[in-house]
Amino acid sequence: MPPSLRQAIAKAVDDAFPSQIAFLERLCRFPSTRGKEQDVQRFLADELAARGYDVDLWEIREEELRDLPGFSPVVTPYSDAFNVVGTSRSRSPRGRSLTLNGHVDVVPTGPVEMWSSPPFEPRITDDWMYGRGAGDMKAGLSCNLFALDALKSLGYRPAAKCHIQFVIEEESTGNGALACLQRGYTADAALVPEPFDETLVMAQVGVLWLRVSLSGVPSHVAHASAGVNAIEAAIPLFAALRELEARWNAEARRPLEFAQVPHPLNLNIGRIEGGDWPSSVPAWATFELRMGIYPGDDIDKAEAELRACIEAAAMRSAYLKENPPIIVGHGFRAEGYSLARDKSENAADAIGVLEAAHTEISAEPLVRSAITATTDARFFGLYGGIPALVYGPKAERIHGYDERVFLPSVRRVTQSIALFVADWCGLEAYQ
Numbered sequence: 001m002p003p004s005l006r007q008a009i010a011k012a013v014d015d016a017f018p019s020q021i022a023f024l025e026r027l028c029r030f031p032s033t034r035g036k037e038q039d040v041q042r043f044l045a046d047e048l049a050a051r052g053y054d055v056d057l058w059e060i061r062e063e064e065l066r067d068l069p070g071f072s073p074v075v076t077p078y079s080d081a082f083n084v085v086g087t088s089r090s091r092s093p094r095g096r097s098l099t100l101n102g103h104v105d106v107v108p109t110g111p112v113e114m115w116s117s118p119p120f121e122p123r124i125t126d127d128w129m130y131g132r133g134a135g136d137m138k139a140g141l142s143c144n145l146f147a148l149d150a151l152k153s154l155g156y157r158p159a160a161k162c163h164i165q166f167v168i169e170e171e172s173t174g175n176g177a178l179a180c181l182q183r184g185y186t187a188d189a190a191l192v193p194e195p196f197d198e199t200l201v202m203a204q205v206g207v208l209w210l211r212v213s214l215s216g217v218p219s220h221v222a223h224a225s226a227g228v229n230a231i232e233a234a235i236p237l238f239a240a241l242r243e244l245e246a247r248w249n250a251e252a253r254r255p256l257e258f259a260q261v262p263h264p265l266n267l268n269i270g271r272i273e274g275g276d277w278p279s280s281v282p283a284w285a286t287f288e289l290r291m292g293i294y295p296g297d298d299i300d301k302a303e304a305e306l307r308a309c310i311e312a313a314a315m316r317s318a319y320l321k322e323n324p325p326i327i328v329g330h331g332f333r334a335e336g337y338s339l340a341r342d343k344s345e346n347a348a349d350a351i352g353v354l355e356a357a358h359t360e361i362s363a364e365p366l367v368r369s370a371i372t373a374t375t376d377a378r379f380f381g382l383y384g385g386i387p388a389l390v391y392g393p394k395a396e397r398i399h400g401y402d403e404r405v406f407l408p409s410v411r412r413v414t415q416s417i418a419l420f421v422a423d424w425c426g427l428e429a430y431q
Contacts, residue, residue: 001422001423001427005154006360006419006422008154009150009151009418009419010361010415010418010419012150012154012418013146013150013411013414013415013418014411014415015153016146016153017146017411017414019146020142020410020414021124023142023145023146024122024138024139024142024410025122027040027104027133027138027141027142028120028131028133029120029122030043030120031120031132032105032133033106033107034075034076034169034171035081037082037104037105037168038081038082040104041057041082041083041084041166041168042057044084044166045057045084048086048164049086051086051148051152053086053087053088054087054089055084056083056084056086056183057082057083058082059078060083060168060179061078062077062175064179064182065175065178065179065182068182068383069382069383070178070334070335070378071173071175071178071333072172072173072209072331072332072333073328073329073333074175074330075172075173082168083167083176083179083180084165084166085164085180085185086164087162087163087164088157088158088161088162088164089161090157090159090160090161091428092159092428093160093161094426094428095158095424096160096188096189096424096426097161097162097163097186097188097425098158098160098162098163098187098188098190098421098424099162099163099164099180099185099186099189099190099386100144100147100165100191100417101144101165101167101180101190101192101380102140102141102144102192102193103137103167103168103177103376104138104141104166104168105169105170105171105172105176106132106133106138106171107132107136107399109132110400110401115401115402116130116401116402117402120132122134124407127406127407127408128404128407129404129405130402131403131404132403134395134403135195135395135396135397135398135403135404135405136195136398136403137193137194139195139393139395139405139410140192140195140392140393140413141166141193142410143392143393143417144164144191144193144417145164147415147417147420148162148421150415150418151418151421151422151427151430155429156422156430157427158421158422158425158428159426159427159428160188160424160426161187162187162421163185165177165185167179167180167376170375172331173333174332174378174379177376177380180379181379181380181383181384186384188346188350188424189346189347189350189386189387189388189424190377190380190384190388191354191390191391191420192375192376192377192390192391192392193413194375194392195392195394195395195398195405196369196391196392197393197394197395198358198362198367198391198392198394198409198412199367199369199391200351200354200355200367200368200369200389200391201368201369201390201391202339202340202369202370203257203258203295203336203337203338203339203340203371204295204336204337204338204370204373204375204390205264205293205295205336205371205373206292206295206299206302206335206374207290207292207332207334207373207374208292208302208329208332208333208334209289209290209330209331209333210288210289210307210310210327211286211287211288211328211329211330212234212237212286212288212310212325212326212328213284213286213325213326213327214230214233214234214285214286214326215230215283215284215323216229216230216231216233216282216285217281217283217319227283228281228319229281230282230285231272231274231275231282231285233285233317233320234272234285234287236313236317237287237310237313238269238287240310241269241289241306241310242267243309244267244305244306245265245267245291248265248291249263249264253294255294255296255338257295257338257340257370258370261370261372263372264292264294264372265291265292265293266290266291266292267290267292268290269287269288269289270288271286271287271288272285272286272287272288273285273287274286288330290332291306292336292374293335293336295336295337295338296341297335297336299335303329303333307327310327311324311325311327332374334378335378336378337374337381337388339381339387339388339390340368342381344387350387350424351387353420353423353424354366354389354391354416354420356419356423357417357419358391358416360416361412361415361416361419362412362416371390375390377389377390391416391417392413393405393409393410393413
């Protein structure tokens, strides 16, 4: 591309940025927690149709996915659960194809009173947009869409097939992205603008979720010694899991990508429920945990070791030895993914093209990172044979109170993606 066109692309993003901010505000007003994504998906399907994309909106079906590599046990049944994909098709393809992927689901807000303003009423203060999902990852969705809008405003579209995906359930299984692969959406590269501060994610952990149920013996609290407290019975299991977490984080176990990360694998006891009445010894308790694993770890062995840890701790309790906990996998059963291990020509080229675009826009080298979270990139990289680039704007407090995204970063990422699309796919006149 001539320098004048590259400058024009960056300027086109600038010119449309007020509209992009308004679009992001609209997205953030949808309370699209798991099971409530329908309205935002229909809105996005309409936006894609209005822009002239071939639109595919379909209902995800568990039975079509459960036998595929990468499938995770479903948490919330797939009733009225939709993916949306828009496709731009070249008249005479000559570039390389691309998938621009992002998820519409957001995590719960937690107690609303802990927010400084309502979580689904976005506000802007000092170049930051606040709101649940503003960072993770509705800003990224806007980057993908408005990068392509910028090209169209100049009379161009990608000179290769380009899919723009809006998927569900990234926050609990990733089965939305898996459904796109099952439906036949493939490309030469994928880009996922998750909010990791304009860095290129070279490695990410996998994630396992387990639900552990314990039974106790109920009694009136006046005769507590006659019962067994199921909630308190869980506490030694937590301690055993922390010991396992420490072993898994030992320096000798860390792969090269995580050598400089102090504590790559994080255990979280994320939910606990139990009991029925303050004056009754609780007869039941359930807790749910999340644990990270490294890229390349055998996920079956990792889950078996987690289960064995819980079972061994239970065996040290006289009661649980006779009444063992019930352990069920639900939600994430996600393998780790390392882009750094992809030695294909496509991966090297995609990284180089993105690096050049980022440097041109930011006037700074592209930093490469390893993250202690998972993203949908694993589906493309591990199961689709597609190098997956995770590169998105700066955001803070994701999954927490007062989540926010830095709007100047959103602008830069949109510009970088627009240049990346132009360089990777090539351009043809839009007619």
